[in-house]
Every structure is written in structure tokens, then in C-alpha cells.
Amino acid sequence: MKKLLVLSLLIVSFFSISAQSLEGSWELVEENGREITDKEVVRVYQDGYYAEGAKNTETNEFLWALGGEYSEADYQEMPDFNTKNSEVVGHTFNPKLTFLDGSNKIEIDNVTEVQVWEKISSEENDLNGNWVITGRKRDGEINKMTPGDRRTVKILGGGRFQWIAFNSATKELSGTGGGTYSAEDGKYIENIEFFSRDSGRVGASLDFQYEVKDGEWHHQGKSSKGDPIYEIWSPYSEAYTK
Numbered sequence: 001m002k003k004l005l006v007l008s009l010l011i012v013s014f015f016s017i018s019a020q021s022l023e024g025s026w027e028l029v030e031e032n033g034r035e036i037t038d039k040e041v042v043r044v045y046q047d048g049y050y051a052e053g054a055k056n057t058e059t060n061e062f063l064w065a066l067g068g069e070y071s072e073a074d075y076q077e078m079p080d081f082n083t084k085n086s087e088v089v090g091h092t093f094n095p096k097l098t099f100l101d102g103s104n105k106i107e108i109d110n111v112t113e114v115q116v117w118e119k120i121s122s123e124e125n126d127l128n129g130n131w132v133i134t135g136r137k138r139d140g141e142i143n144k145m146t147p148g149d150r151r152t153v154k155i156l157g158g159g160r161f162q163w164i165a166f167n168s169a170t171k172e173l174s175g176t177g178g179g180t181y182s183a184e185d186g187k188y189i190e191n192i193e194f195f196s197r198d199s200g201r202v203g204a205s206l207d208f209q210y211e212v213k214d215g216e217w218h219h220q221g222k223s224s225k226g227d228p229i230y231e232i233w234s235p236y237s238e239a240y241t242k
Contacts, residue, residue, distance in 0.1 A: 020103040022072050023047075023122065025158030028054075029105075030116035039063060040193070042178070043117065045070065046157035049130040049236060050077070053162050053178045055194040060202040062194055065164060065176040067155075080153075081164060086171035121158040127183040127210065130155045131217055132239050135232035142232065147240040154233060156181060161190060177201075186210060188219065195224075 028041035041063075043052040051067035068080035068089075075097040079088050095110035108115045133152045135144045149169035155162055162178030179193030188210040195201045201224055208221030217233040 020099045021122070022050075022070075022106070023157055025120040025160035026106070026117040027120050028115055029118045032114055042120070042160055042162075042193075043067075044155050044157045044160050044162055044178075045072075046128060046155050047130040047235070047237060049153070049155055051153070051155045051162040051164060051178075053176060053194050055199075055202075060194065060199040062176075062196040062199060065162075065173060065196065067162075067164065080168045081166040081171070081173050083173050089168060089171045119158075120160065123159040124157075125183045126212060127156050127181075127188065127217060129157075130236040131233035132236045133231055134216070134234040134239050137220075137230035137232075144232075151240065153236060156183075183210065188221075192224070198224075 022045040024045065026043045026045070028036050028043070030036060038057060039054055040057050041052065041054040043050060048069055048071070049067070050070050051065070053065050054063040055061060056063060064083045066079060066082040066084060069078040070076060075095065077093045077095065079091065079093075082088050093110065095108050098107045098109075099105070100107055100116070104119050106117050108117065131154045132147045133145070133154075134147065135142050137143070150167040152163065152165040154164075159180055159182075160178065161181045162176065164173065164176045166173040173196075175197050177192060177195040177197075180191045182189050186209055188208040190206045190208070192201050192204050192206070204224065206221065206224060208219055210220075211218045215235060215238070218230070219233060220230040221228075223229050
């Protein structure tokens with residue numbers, strides 16, 4: 001009986017630890033003891049990368065974007081872009097991360113701010129991952145590109161997406177947008193909830209066709225401007241090494 005009790009405790013402990021994963025989407029609900037009501041801030045963690053986008057809830061005005069690589073084991077953040085403070089790009093930070101109430105909430109204490117995030121979803125589908133664009137079709141031909149300091153990343157996890165076009169060398173961000181998405185039976189739909197270049201696009205939905213071939217995401221349809229697009233996205237960890 002004692003052995004069975006110990007085994008049961010180990011199993012419960014294992015599943016509890018396994019459940020405490022950052023991967024998925026999170027919403028900022030509290031900062032320095034104050035409930036967040038005037039803005040929507042969503043962060044996606046996926047495949048060793050994170051991205052955060054914020055907007056004003058009343059006007060849909062874009063507020064900021066930040067993100068980069070992260071390590072979950074000892075929780076470190078290595079920013080690739082940050083419109084709030086570009087000077088942090090390229091550095092490594094060790095904020096204290098604590099799981100609260102099991103795995104549904106986390107607290108991140110970076111000395112100047114104590115934030116509480118609540119998990120939105122851990123939903124998975126064909127396109128969950130962190131992707132970087134490596135090709136575009138023009139005039140019937142695929143033009144390949146090699147990601148460098150200047151690149152466009154799209155992170156998808158927990159039913160949320162965010163794309164970011166930035167230059168990590170100059171610390172400049174040229175654009176970002178995000179929201180909810182679905183990917184099923186070759187159809188990919190984006191529902192825009194924030195867009196740095198035009199807040200008037202918030203609320204729009206875009207339909208695309210997709211196929212994952214040899215580990216690459218082939219994406220075609222029309223852009224937010226109505227222009228036809230055919231893009232190839234590769235897993236970030238394979239296409240780009242810092």
C-alpha cells in the first residue's frame with residue numbers, strides 16, 4: 001500500500017509539472033497590483049520564442065510590441081525587438097517567473113514591474129510554431145531568401161498569432177500585427193485584433209490556403225491590401241541561428 005501511495009504521488013507530481021508549460025497564449029491581467037482594463041496585452045510562447053502585442057481597448061490604437069527568444073528551464077528572456085525600449089535588444093534578462101494557481105496563471109517579476117498573466121489557451125493545430133519567412137512566389141517563380149538581422153517572424157500558439165518585421169541589428173521594428181486564427185483542412189483564417197500600421201484593419205478577417213510540405217508552411221491568398229500572395233515559411237530554429 002505504501003508503495004502504491006508513493007507511486008500515485010509521483011504520478012500526480014509528474015502531471016502537475018508537465019502541465020506547467022509556458023507554450024500557448026497569455027493575457028496580462030494585473031500589473032503592480034492593478035487590474036488591467038484599459039488595454040489588451042497578449043503574449044504567445046512557442047518553440048523557444050515569445051511575442052507580445054498591446055493595443056488600447058477603446059480605440060484599437062497599437063501600443064507596443066516586444067519579444068525574442070526565451071529559456072523556460074531557468075526563465076531567461078533574450079529580446080530581438082522592443083518598441084518600448086529598444087536598448088534592451090540583444091541583452092539577456094532573468095526575471096523571476098512563478099506559476100500561480102497550478103498552471104493557469106504566472107507572475108513575472110522584473111524588479112520594476114510585477115505582472116500577472118492568465119493563460120488564454122494551449123490549443124494546438126497544424127501550424128503551431130515559430131516561423132520565419134524564407135520565400136515568396138513572384139511571376140510564377142519562388143524567390144528564396146536567407147533570414148539575417150532583418151527578418152519577418154510569425155509565431156502561432158494557443159489560437160493566437162503575431163507577425164513581426166524587424167531588424168535586430170538596428171533595433172527597428174517596421175511592422176507587426178496579430179489576433180486569433182484557425183488552421184484546419186488546408187484553410188487558414190486570421191482575425192486581426194491589432195495592427196501597428198493601420199488600426200482601421202482591426203476586426204477584419206483574412207482567408208488563406210495552406211499546406212505543410214517538407215516541414216515548410218506554404219501560404220497563399222490575398223494580403224490585407226487585396227494583393228495576391230504566396231509565401232513560404234520555415235521553422236525559425238532551422239532557418240535562423242543567432
